[in-house]
Every structure is written in C-alpha cells, then in structure tokens.
Amino acid sequence: MTIRTIATTPIDGQEPGTSGLRKKTAVFSAPGYLENYIQALFDGIGGVADQTLVVGGDGRFFNDRAIQTIIKMAAANGIARLIVGKAGILSTPAASSLIRDRKADGGIILSASHNPGGPDGDFGVKFNTANGGPAPEKVTGRIVAATRVIQEYRIADEVEIDLDRVGEVRMGGTAVEIVDPVDRYAALMETLFDFDKIVGLFRSGFRLTFDAMHAATGPYATEILENRLGAATGSVINGTPLPDFGGGHPDPNPVYAKPLFDLMFSADAPDMGAASDGDGDRNIVLGRGLAVAPSDSLAVLAANAHLAPGYKNGLAGIARSMPTSRAADIVAQALGIACFETPTGWKFFGNLLDAGMATICGEESAGTGSNHIREKDGLWAVLLWLNIVAERGIGIADIVRDHWVSHGRHYYTRHDYEDVDAETAGALVAELRERLGALAGTQVNGLDIESADDFAYTDPVDGSLTEHQGLRIHFTGGARAVLRLSGTGTAGATIRIYMELYEPPAGDLDQDPQMALAAIVDAVETLTSVRARTGRAAPDVVT
C-alpha cells in the first residue's frame, strides 16, 4: 500500500456545534476540507493505529465519496479495522449500537441530520466514542485544537472499495468489513419490545403510516414494521434512502412532514402516523387528529415504559434537555425517580446513561431514546409507542389525553427564526443576557418575571461545567421562555425561542397551544423585538 503524505494548512471554522461539524456540501466537498478534518479528528483522539472504528452515514449526497476518502485515510493512519455500513449507510442509532456491540473504539457518522441534502444542501461529520455516544466536549475540543495546527494528512493510494458487497476486504494492514446493519438492529429491538403483542395489534386491523422521508431509516422500518411485525405492506412510505431525500427536507416537523400531518388530520387517517429524520435518530408520533409534542412524548413514554419488557423493572431516572418542557419532571416526581436537566445536545446524556443514573432521555427537538444505545432513536420511540398502545388497548390521542388528565398539561411551542444575519442574532442574545440580572421582579405585558438566568450545567458524573446554554425567563405561576441560538444550522444563525405553560389536571386541557401561549409569545416579543430585528412577520418554523 502506497501512502501519500499531503501538506496542508489549517482551515478556519472547523468547529463542531451541537452535533458534529455541519457545513454546506460544497464546503465539505471542496479539495482538502474533509481530509483536513478527518486527519485532525484522528490526531485529536491520539491516532487510530491498531484501533477499530465504525463508519457510515445517512446516505446523503457526497456520503459515498466521503467514506472512500475516510477508508483510505484510516488505512494510511494504521487503523486495524473499519466496520462500514452496506452502501455506506448506517442510521445514527444503528451506528451507536454497532460501536457498542463490536466494542469498537468509536465511530464516524456522516450526517447533517434533519438538514436537507444534495449538492446545494448540507453535509456533516460526527465522531462518537467507544460508549456509542457523541463525543463529549473535551474530545471535540482536542479535535478542534488539531484542526488549528494541522500541517499534513495521510491517505492511501488505493482503489475504491465496493461498499455494496457485504464481507471483508483488506487495504494494506487494515481490514475493511462491510456489514448489513438491519438484522442486528432489529434483533436489539426484539429484546426490548413485545413483538408478539405488536403483531397482535396489527392483526386486529391497526393501521400505521411511517414516513421514512427517503432517509436512513427506510430499510430498518420496512424490515421491522412490515416484515417482522406484520404492518400492512405500504405502511412505510418514502422507504428508499436517496442522496437528496427525494428533494425533501428530512425533518419530521409540521412544516417539512406536512403530507403526514395532513393525513393524520384527515377523515381517512390511520390509527398512528410517525416519521423519522435524515439519520433516523429523531421521531415524531401522531394519533388521529393529534400530533404528540416531543416533550409530551418523552413524558408519556417514561410514564408507560414499564409496559414494555425491556423496561419492566422501571426506570433509574429521566433526563431531558433544558429547553424541553417539564412534563417529564412531573412523571419523574410521580415515579419517585430523578429528572436531570442538561444542555441541548445528546452528548450530555452520555455520562448519565453510562453511570446508570438515567434510563430514558428526550428532547423537544423530536428526540427520545434510552440506555439501549447512546443516541436518540426514532424507530425505538415508534416501537415503544406501539408496545404501549398494544398493552393499553386505547389509541394515541386517548393515551395523551389520559396523561394530561392525571399529570396536567405543559402547553409548549418553539418558534424558530432561521437564517438570520449572525451578527443581528448574536447582538440580540448578548443584549438580553446583559439585562437578565435586572429582570426579576419586573413586569412585561402584565406578566410578572420571577427569575431570569443564563443556563449553566455541571455534569453530575465528571463535574465538567458547560456555560451559556440558553437564556431562561421564569414567570410567576410556572410559565417560562427560553432563548438560545441553534448549534446545527449551516447558514446564518437560527434563533430558537421555547415557551411553555403548565395547566394542572383540573384546568382547561384542550386549548390550542399557540392560543394558550399567546401572552408569553407577546412578552418575549416585547423583551427582544425579535420580529422587528430579524425583519420577519412571524417565525419560520413553529413546532
């Protein structure tokens, strides 16, 4: 094997955000960009000689070429073994599971998640550690440091590997193993859920539409839902992964999964609708005429998890990201277990899961998962919902309403202002941060502010401190607003404003969330002038 050592210089801005390094595809595919980052990644983790890494991506445009480059670079850097998803495709949950099962030293996941793909879309690279979870900040910090001093990268001068052929080939001293991940993942799901019970549900005529959005989950969903569980053929739609996701935006929210939402609110709605995102870690679940808010989904799943065999002994604890509604806290309180509040980013759940302090985790951004892996898992959430429906014998909407009746309802909404000029967004946040200290005890639009702060998190396991994770404004009576900048966008800045209001069980549980939260929305506008400053009449996305 001939190894070429190519001289290079640092490239600005190779800094991972909430979930890996995400950039426009054109940036990632420019000569040397991916190579620089991959070499810095290898250097940052102390080299890959004699290691085993898992590699795969969500199948988006440039996925295949990027994997060929990574294989040649890993071989040139002396790696012992690469475990690569067939056709270069691995859903993020499957990658996490593979890293753990095969006791790999880590994995490289190529995905920009829910962001659109294609030559004009986005691309991303994420590094996961040996526990199967996203690298913690101390690891990404070392990778960033390596990007700033890189002087050369190493790449093997070899022919490309046939990624479609399952089996093992060699590149110099490196074993390159191409695996089909679907069976292994399906087998893991069979250990957690009562497949017979769910088969019975489908036999009784239960109808499901699962929108795989032409992304990574399609093959797993078809195998598990249709082939193993007996959902009617055609229950999985858009099941073939495509490099441009069929021209769609693989984000399962009301804007980008509109056809599914329309179906579930139509007269011919099936019993359950669900969708996952580009790399299969996010999910949305809908009943007839009801989209389950992701924060509610976490709470309902946690409250009912004991109905599934994998969780029959109960939960050790629940964890949610700070902007996620506090519906899960009420469940934890009722169950007598802890509820942890972490910054946004699945990486912050890793330590809690590893330490056995939390069993189920979730986020408002349509992510839920458990200690079976170290990533959120879209299909897992759908299967847990199915298992719960099969056990309880009532529909999704009834389960959610029943939950509100016993625990109260957290009205919740997130307003996103996308592609905002980065300076404008930064100034808006900085000014509000400056004023936080003076807000407590004041009134805005007739609402009393009880406290306001800038969220900081001390990891209870390793004691690490993460600051500036979102500005919180608590109103008297328990309502709150949170404002932060997204760490996953690739164009300008995205301002996210999260608002919630708790209605106790005896209160009015059937309001439209936007109506219920209108006063908080107005108060945030008064405090920030976000619409005027961004020049928008309304948010771009409302969840």
Ligand code: G16
């Ligand atoms: C990633 C993270 C999540 C986070 C989400 C949104 O998800 O893993 O923890 O909630 O981004 O982050 P932000 O608000 O910073 O844009 P994914 O599915 O994009 O990998």
